Structure formats: C-alpha cells, structure tokens
Amino acid sequence: MIMHIDLNSCFATVEQQARPMLRNRPVVIVNRRTEHTMIVTASYEAKALGVTMGMSVKEARKLAPGLVALESDPPKYQFVYHKLMDIMKRYSAHITMKSIDEGVIDFNQTTDAIKSRNLVDIGYEIKKSLLEEIGKYMKCNVGIGTNRFLAKTAAGLHKPDGLDVITHENLRDTLATLKLTELTGIAGRNEARLNKVGIYTSIEFLDADPVTLQKIVFKSVVGEQWHRRLRGWEVDDVSHDIKTIGRQYVLEAFDLSRTQVLQRLHHLCESVGHRLRSQNKAARGVLVTAKSRSQGHWHARRMCALPFFSNQAIYAQASMLFSQAPDDIIKISITCYELEDSMGDQLSLFGDQLASEQYVTDAIDEINKRFGDRTIHAADTLGTGIYVKQKVPFGSTRYL
C-alpha cells in the first residue's frame, strides 16, 4: 500500500504556525513585496473568500479585506520539509518527496512490524507527530491507496486535515464524485482527447477499453498506463534523471540599463553553476531566454564540444548569447542542458587551464559552504543580491 501526505496550504500554514497572531485570518505568501506580485500560496481563510494562487495581491485585497501578504521565507519551509521527511522515514525506508510540501511512503517494502499495523492508525499518528514536533497549527491530508495515483486522489478528497482510503470496494463510488479534470494528470488537453471518444466522466474513463485508450485517445503506451493506474496498479514508481538546471528572474524594474540586466544574468549564472555542481554535473549546452515588452519572447542557445561547470564558463557563454537579445526586457532566464556527470579529477587530461579552473571553483565553493552563500562572488553582482533572492523551488526537491 501507498500513503500520500500533503501539507495543507503549506507555506501559509507554516507562517500561521510561526506567527500566532495571523491564525484564523486571510494570509497569502508572495515572492516579492509588491502589490502586483502573484500569490504563491493562500491560507484556507483566504481561499474561503475566493483568493486563489496566481492572483495578484491587489486583486486579492478586494476579495479579502484585511488580507496579510508575507514574503516567502524558504529556510522555514525547508525546516518543515525536513521534519516531515524525518517523520515519514520512521515507517519505511522507501519514501519519495514529490515536492516541498508532499511526500509518499511506500509500505510494500517496509518491515513486517510496520506492515502488520493498520495504515489508518499510522496516518493519524503522522498527523499527531506533525502537531507535536512542528506545532499545533500544522495540518496535513493523508491519502491511502494501492498505488501513488489513488493515494494522491484520496489525499485530496477532504481538505483540510482529512484522511481517506481508496480500496477496490469504494473505488467506483469515489471516482463517481470526481470530475475528469479533478484526476491528477487530466487537464484541458487530455480532457478534450477523452471527450472526443465520448468519455465525459471519471467512471466512463475507468470503464474505458484499454485498446481505445492506447490506440485512439492517447495514441501511446500512456493509454495502457491510465487503464492500469485507475485500477490501482502502480505505474508511477519511476525516477527521472535531471535533464536541465536553470533559473529565471522577473526584473524588479522594467527600466534597467543593459548593464544592469547583464549583472542580474551573471547572478543567475552563479546560482545555476552552484546548483549544477551540487548535483555533480557538468553541462555542454546553455540556453538564454528573455521576454521583451516590445518584441515578445526571445531565446538563443549554444552547444560546446567540452563540458563546463564553472560560473565563469557559464557566464562567458550566456553573456555572448545575450548580446543578441532585444531591448525592453522584463524577464530573463538561463538553463544548462546536455548534462553529464562531472569528470572531477579527469579534467587535468584536457590541460592545465581546465584543471586550474576546477581547483579555483572547488576552492570558492568550499569557502561559500563554510562562510555562507555568496561570500565570494563576481564583483559585478555585488548589488544584485537584494533583488535576485533564492526562492522556494517548486516541483523539484533536489536543492532542499
């Protein structure tokens, strides 16, 4: 069996836990202290008034008078993430953190002592541990099912603070209450594909013939996977290799000079370089993108014969590509791709220059690890730190 644990409105709840005076009032978390910034998370009190993710703070204030907007505080959320992970590890060595606020426990490979226990009891025990070890305002949803999909679906049935189990006995009844788009993985495009063959409800999707799903609806093995997934067979226990590492930044003002934009790009390159090396990777490709107010989206990419890993090398490629970028820029991003395992000591085979670059980069990383991030950084990024801050990485938990 699989258990899915989802912290409710995670960042807002953590802030309400940390600041008792914010409890029971509408709170939203944003990444920047401006009225036009998008909301990252809303508390349940704010959601009840119609505030949703992606809305601007200005719009939200109209719906929720007295709304409190707080800037995200990543170290706080990382602490809660690690606490949740510690609690989950008590029940199985096979846990997967799906993102900063949700994780999965695989009970199929745990000890007999744990397997013999009732999973509903374990679910309530986890909720109790969260309250005792983080704080009394913390709530989570627990879902139990035979595979990751059904466990996640169960975790979404009664928010906040619910606990639900989906088994073969209540599978049909549960799916009958859900719209197609309420199933994880079915959004507008997949819904349209299903509608084309007359599938409009989750029950019709469950009853669909696997050949129709595979040959007509999804036109690939994905159709067969959906057939199995809906019936509780595990098809999602797969890990994915890192394909790209990147960062993007919406400029804090839209009238910055070209030099100032380049400084922010340099800051992003340092951040991406750090992430790349933290995963023991080197890259061969760089992609730089920009969004211009007058000319829309722009991108340029470049592949190199030899892999690179240092901030200096990434910035050298990126700045060269950026020289072709349009003016009027409002957003920039850099992505390293064609990743391969870092060669480490073998770099000396390619000559002294690469080897010395490796030694200097290692020394800088060591100093930054010891004395704090950005103790040593490029001189022209001296003033960018107050703008280009490290934010909460959604989706990936690699850098937590």
Place this chain on the structure above:
Amino acid sequence: MNDETFLNERIEVIASFGEGLNPCRPVRFRRTNGRVINITEIGLRHPDNQGLRTVHIFDVTDDGADYRIEFDSERLTWRLTREMDHYEPVV
C-alpha cells in the same frame, strides 16, 4: 504590504534549557529601551545555516505582537530581528 519592522537589536534573554523536542525555550527578553516582553508562545523554531554557523530562529508572541528573535550558536548572542504589526485576535 509589509507588516514587519526589520531590526538588529541586541537583547537580554531568559531561556530555559530542558528536555524534549524543543529543549531551548526563551521565556522573556528585555529590549534596549528597557521594555520586557513576556513570551507566551513559541510559534516555530527553525535553524538557519549561515555557512557552517547555525543561527536558531524563534518566532514568538506575547499575545500583543509577534517577534522574531535569533540565537547565534557560535557567538552565544541573542538579537531581536523583527517586530510584527499588532492584529486584534480572531475568535
């Protein structure tokens, strides 16, 4: 937008060091202006690693306002770093 005042004020703190999951519990602190704040609840304690140095951050309240106080485990000093706006309690 901003409901917090950012500070960097050295404070005197009375704390208890006991057992359990949160062994260090600040009880009250005195600000440089002499005002004494009695802590009624520790909302959250989390570490912030600044290189190899760990600063323990305590978000606390005295039921009148929320505060952030930080304990530097290397220098053994306490600082008041944030004072939040007062809100009327929601029943």
